[in-house]
Amino acid sequence: MSVADRETVLSMCRQSGGALVVAALVLLGTPVGAQTVNEQATRLSFEAADTDGDGRLTEAEIAVDTAAAFAAEDEDGNSHLVRDALQEADPAAFKSLDDNNDGKVSFGEVMRDKIEDFEAADTDDDGTLTYDEVRQFESKQ
Ligand SMILES: [Ca+2]
Ligand SMILES: [Ca+2]
Ligand SMILES: [Ca+2]
Ligand SMILES: [Ca+2]
Helix, strand or coil: CCHHHHHHHHHHHHHHCCCCCCCCCCHHHCCCCCHHHHHHHHHHHHHHHCCCCCCEECHHHHHHHHHHHHHHHCCCCCCEEEHHHCCCCCHHHHHHHCCCCCCEEEHHHHHHHHHHHHHHHCCCCCCCEEHHHHHHHHHHC
């Protein structure tokens, strides 16, 4: 991910008026079977994204985490994910991300999804996500 891309993410986050989503929702929401595994994954994802360790995910923390996750999936670095590159992705999840149905998921499409999830998860509207908010959001999925 280039510096320019990262700037784009950060500016999108600012425009969204709050932190984005759920680092815990691994990119493309790969479903995890057992509840305990799921919970562990949620905790690990949350802690990884919470870089200052204050127990809340902020806009900046989510942006950096999302950018890193996207870059990791975008193996050829063209800022689009294609279905074949996502071996473990849920095809239904992929389809729901691909708003313009071109068979690719752009960074903007991922961020839109993250923003929607964040706003839904931030139940007290304070612009940050606590672990409990993430957990409650995930348990409703
Ligand atoms: Ca934090
Ligand atoms: Ca790509
Ligand atoms: Ca698309
Ligand atoms: Ca909150």
